Amino acid sequence: MLVLLLLVLFVSVILFIAIPFAIVGYASKHQLTLDYKKWLRIVWAFLKKRSDTKVFLAFMSIEAGLAGILPQVYLLRFETQYFNLWFEKGGNADWISFVIAVIIAYFYYLYLRRNSVYTPERWDEVVDASRIINEEFRFEPTPKWFKQQNDKAITELGTRYSKERNFPFDKMQWLLASLKDSEGFKCLLREELSAFAEEAQSYTLINRKDDNQDIKEVVGSKVDDVIACVKELGADVTVYQNLRDRLDELKRTMYDFVGRENGYAFRSLRTQAEKLYAALSTPWIDMNSKKVWLMVGEAGTGKSHLLGDVVTKRKEQGEPTILLLGEQFTSVNDPLMQIKAKLDVNVRKENFLQQLNDYGCGLQKPIVIIIDGLNEGAGELFWKVHLVGLISDIANYEYLRLIVSFRISGRHNWFYDLATNQGQYAVYRHRGFEGREHEACNYIFGSFGLELPSWPVYGKEFANPLFLVKYCKNHEGNKEKLELEDFWTTINKYCRDINHELALANHFDDSLDVVTNSMKSIAKLMVDRTGRWHLTYSDAIAELARVAEYTNNPKGFLGVMIDEGLLRTDSFEGETYVNYGFDRIGDYFIADCLCTLERMDELDNYTYSYDMGEALAVIVPQRMDKELFEVIKDKRRGLRSFLNSSEWRNSFTAQGKKVLTALREKEDWMELLEVIAKRPFRNDNTANSDTLYEMLWPLSMKERDAIWTVAISEEWGIGRQFKDLADWGVQASESTLLRLDENCARLCTEAIVWILTSTWRQLRDVATHALVNILSVRHELILPIVEKYYKANDPYIVERLWAAVMGAIVCSQDIDLAENIAQWIYQRCFEKRNVPLNILSRDYMKGIIRYAQSLNAGLDLDEKLLSLPLSDECVPEYIMSGDEINARYSVDWDRVKDSEDERDLYIANDRILDSMKTEHSTRGMYGDFGRYIFEAYISGFPVNPEEMSNWAIQMIYEEFGYEAKLFAKFDVHHENYNRSRNSIERIGKKYQWIAMYRIMAILNDAYPDLTFEDRWSTPLLCARNIDPTYRIVDPLLQKGVSRYKVPYYDISHPQSDVKWMKAWKEMPEIKKYILTVDDDGVEWVNLFSYNSIKRLPDVVGDNHTQRLLWTFIQAFVVKKEHLATICNSIHKYSLEGRRFRENREVDSIYAREFFWSDEYISSVRNGHYGFEPFELGDREREDIKIAPAYLIYSHSSSEDASKESSEEMLLPNEWLYKGLSLHYAKQNGAWVDKDGRIVILDNKVFGMGHPALLVRKDALLDYLNSAGLVMFWPVLTERQIYIKHGNFAHHEQNGGWAYLNDRGVIQHKFRRYVLSRSQKIINVVRSKWMKMWIPLKYKTIRVLYEHGLLKVSRERMWQLLGYDTGLPRVYINGVLDQRYENNRDFDRLLEICSQWDEEDGDSDECIHINIVSQPEKQDDETEDK
Secondary structure, eight states: OHHHHHHHHHHHHHHHHHHHHHHHHHHHHHOTTSOHHHHHHHHHHHHHHHHHHHHHHHHHHHHHIIIIIGGGOSEEEEEOSSOEEEEEOOSOOHHHHHHHHHHHHHHHHHHHHHHHHHOHHHHHHHHHHHHHHHHHHOOOOOHHHHHHHHHHHHHHHGGGOOSSSOOOOTTHHHHHHHTSOTHHHHHHTHHHHHHHHHHHHHHHHOOOOSTTHHHHHHHHHHHHHHHHHHHTOSSOHHHHHHHHHHHHHHHHHHHHTTTTOOOHHHHHHHHHHHHHHHHHTOHHHHHTTOSEEEEEESTTSSHHHHHHHHHHHHHHTTOOEEEEEGGGOOSSSOHHHHHHHHHTOOSOHHHHHHHHHHHHHHHTSOEEEEEEOTTTTTHHHHHHHHHHHHHHHHHTSTTEEEEEEEEOOSSOOHHHHHHHOTTTSEEEEOOTTTTOHHHHHHHHHHHTTOOOOSSSOOOGGGGSHHHHHHHHHHHHHHOOOOOOOOHHHHHHHHHHHHHHHHHHHHTOOGGGOHHHHHHHHHHHHIIIIIOTTOOBHHHHHHHHHHHTTTSSOGGGHHHHHHHTTSEEEEEETTEEEEEESSHHHHHHHHHHHHHHTTOGGGHHHHHHHSOOHHHHHHHHHHHHSSOHHHHSSOHHHHHHHHHHGGGGOSSOOHHHHHHHHHHHHTTOHHHHHHHHHHOTTOSOTTSSHHHHHHHHTTSOHHHHIIIIIHHHTSSSTHHHHHHHHHHHHHHOOHHHHHHSOHHHHHHHHHHHHHHTTOSBHHHHHHHHHHHHHHHHHOGGGHHHHHHHHTTOSOHHHHHHHHHHHHHHHHHHTOHHHHHHHHHHHIIIIITTTOOOSOHHHHHHHHHHHHHHHHTTOOOOOOGGGGSSOOSOOOOOSOOOOHHHHHHHHOOOHHHHTTOHHHHHHHHHHHHHHHHTOOTTOTTSSOOHIIIIIIIHHHTTSSSOHHHHHHHHHHIIIIISOOOHHHHHHHHHTOOOSOSSOOSBOOHHHHHHHHHHHHHHHHHHHHOTTOOOTTSSSOHHHHHOOOOTTSOOOOTTTOOOOOOOOOOOOOTTOSSOHHHHHHOTTOSOOHHHHHEEEOTTSOEEEEEEEEEEEEOOOOSSSSOOOOEEEEEEEEOEEEEGGGHHHHHHHHHHHOOTTTOBOOOOEEESSOTTOTTTSHHHIIIIITTTOSSEEEEETTEEEEEEEEEESEEEEEEOGGGOTTOSSOEEEEEEOHHHHHHTTOEEOSSTTEEEOTTSOEEEEETTTTTSSSSOEEEEHHHHHHHHHHHTEEEEEEEEEEEEEEOGGGOEEEEEEEEEEEEEOTTSOEEEEEEEEOOOHHHHHHHHHHHHHHHHHHHHHHHHHHHHHHTTSOOOOHHHHHHHTTOTTSSEEEEETTEEOTTSTTOOOHHHHHHHHTOOOEEOTTOSOEEOEEEEEOOSOOOOHHHHO
């Protein structure tokens, strides 16, 4: 048997070897075309293939045997005469299974290893196949996957989201922070937290011993609780909520003490606490703790756009987000299964959510799943069943969040009930552009390249993003000018425009007007059969198919109307209903239908039940020539609808005019003022600006203020409506203003003039800028307006009217206009000695004349008549004393304390009297206005401030007629202790301003020869507030192109601080700071910029700035022959410590007043801003004159409430401005030559880039070479390293010079400013010597004093010790130690004086003792701080 087996094996081997060679021999013999080597390769390939196959078969045989056969064999016997072999399975074969498994794994390893070594390409195939299988049946999210899903979803949103036309959502940063851990809130609260911490520190450092000490202890305890919460701020949102609660307790505590404590520190702390509390009261903080958000809103309010923007911004920040559309869900499957299918994920839903959660956990960032538009697609019936389950599934995972959005309307369906259930879920109602209609219209119109509409007010529908965008898109195509129209006209044009677009796209006749007819058909169905909310989808589709029968898809036309947003669908109890996409548009079509069908008996029902009063009040007069209140039974409701609809009424019927006239005759003016405020430019003079003039002009100032000023000085009601008008006036473009007919422009302008009486500072300042903008375009209005109003009995009107006229003339740069107005002013006012007794009005009027002269206008005038004095008014001989003032105008508190109305009278009077107290008033402690404003402004005159204050009080009561009973309610509720940012001021405060400006004008006349050369500012410059020459531009509309950016520098390298400080040469090339090239290839030269690179500190944590690098660039010119001297001096003596000359900021000079006005000449031209002797440190060269190339204009936001922040603008110096023959551009921050080419610009103001003053290189070189000048830059840089808590650790400066040679090439030389070893030794020796010298000096002076050898006052002794201004003040750890304030104990004071900073090397705490000289006078706790 064995021999037979061996024989068979031998034959097989022979055949295996012989057959291939026989084939090769045969082939070689009969196929001579192939060579031997090629046949050999074929044979080896065959053998290799056969070998692989045999190996695989052998492997599989062994695997099969081991895995499936051997374990099942109970007895396997093999017998010969030589040996017996058998296997027998026992009763317990677990060990056999284990051994078999090991053998299988081993053979599998050998097989895979052999294949990977000899056939790697097959192994790659296995790996690829495994990857495909893994991707198919296992889900592993990646950043790339999230990005792909986001991009796909944004694309599917289509026109519902546009990154290019993205009006900024003002709470976007809060929304994004709320979707992260709450750590992000701290950055958004940085400003409020810092301000509160500063005021809290100031308050707790006060160490007074007075009757209010108990208040300080109670409030201090509450402050400590707040600070403790601030220090815990981090990722836990409950800490923010606890902080809010602690602040609320602090606010309540401080409110209880308002009657007893009214100090500056107390008031400031209370103000900052209220601001921080208001910031923490945002709903986004509470929403952070909710896993599920419901975002709801009416149709077209921009929910989809907002969510698309959230996805885009989160993607940019690396935040994982999934966006899905509700229209993609069907009623077939569970929503989570549909989500997986949509995302092409084939795993179990539990694994899907778990993988997402694990991914978020790894990033430590929540993953947000967004479903937009639940009401679309499957709709209410589906989500009513499945939404709770989906929420429950997602709520089980820590790092998953869900946001769903859906539409709600006046119909109370399941979605409405879900949105109004404020318990379990966070609900945010998106209201579109509501409250920001004006800014949104400006932005959206601008984004479509459209001019602003020629009417100043907008309807409610313009707050709807969908309507506004479609409205602009329609007009973008036809370029039709947007003229003044009523809303019904607007609706019809809107529908016709959409009809035109659809006719082109769907190939039907435009003249059919299918869209408008469809809207009317829907209205008729609702009126005839279903009512407003019950028009079924089937009825609507059948009706629209009939109307659209001549289109290419009649049955699909309902879908087209829905796509356009004109119609929408709502789901309720399983039924789908059709309604108008915009409820207000639907109101107008239904109202039109009712009037067309003459269904007068139903008007009452629609007016009440459907709240369609406005639409009916507009349509009924057009159809019937009657007002709504004439044809309905409910006259009161009809009259209210009539008044509310006046916004869209350009004229009224005869009966409507009678109603308005009756309101005026009965002096029920508030109703009439509301009608005027909604449309002051209407043609009907029953209720327009002409009516306003007839009503207000005959009144005295106090009568007008009691009715009109009080009404418009509130941030709501008619005040808000006039604010919208003023905002439109500021932003209206030149072409928009030119399109207005003359009467409409005049009416708008006159309405804005009347706004100038307001004490709402923002409204008055915006109105001033609006007048400037309108009058700078409509020149023909200036003289009629001036002639009509320049004698108004309210100085608030006259002052700002002249300001606006000056601003308009200067901004227009029209020589004929300037000449005509200047000549009129001279002849009517200066020549006739009829100049207002108001220092600001005089300033504006004289400024107009000086500007005309600077343009070389042909004025015929006598300079003497322009010089002081301008009137014969003088200071009265008798002025009431302080006691007389109190006796006459003060009210006894005990007499009125029990009556609320009487108390208000007391408070109103008291605020005037207290506010006007000067520093040393005999009537008590000073008031803020009396000391910091009134006294400061008149301090240059040789008068008694207390007497002038008393005179002003007399004016307020006797001449202006202030009566507390008229203004008490308003004045009591409009008080603010912030001197610079009081948004709405008291009427009494208005009269204080008027009295002060009048007194200043009289004092100017009384002392005409005063020059004020020894003072920091003149009274006139102190009095100036708004700058009428600086154009206000909405940042959203400004389109600038930056021409300069800070050269890139990585401040984090090298990592070693020591090496970084020494690596001063590793900087961008200096020419990159000085020279730049714009996109058009034009070269620009940097005349001034301050560049810094830093790490912002944490507000309350320990991660403060670690490194800071700043570079200071400023250009000067000098004659060429002196350049070498300048450069050598800079290199030798260094610029360390910013010792080189710098031009300081110029404030109180108007932006376009530079180079020509009297105030500019006295303050700037003669104020050391131009060519001056070269000076470096204490070295001066009289023979070398240098001049900066720049000036810095500065205007504080406290002087102009229309601005959010202070303005700063870089200008060319006068020598450069005139040398290049420039004049101002129309825009701020640019100067042009005679050809209108921009030559100099402020890169921030004009280009919206990094602050820098740039000049064209070609123009600059031509001028410098012709003038024999050369431009150079003293460049200084500094590196700083800060340590924990912001304490300064180390800094080093580097610097040198650079100059521009004749060929325009930059030459430079820098060096490092660091102390040499010898200088460091000298400083150490000096420090040691001072430690010995101070005690020695103290002992010597003391011995001389005690022995009578030194007889001087104690103050003189301190002067001998080096404290020139009197007694020192002692600060310990930066806090004033009042135990030693004004202490005459020389031993103790000198002992402290002899101490130096002591530091315990084993402790982090240091005691810093600092002695400073006592100031001559102390104002308040602020100076102590």
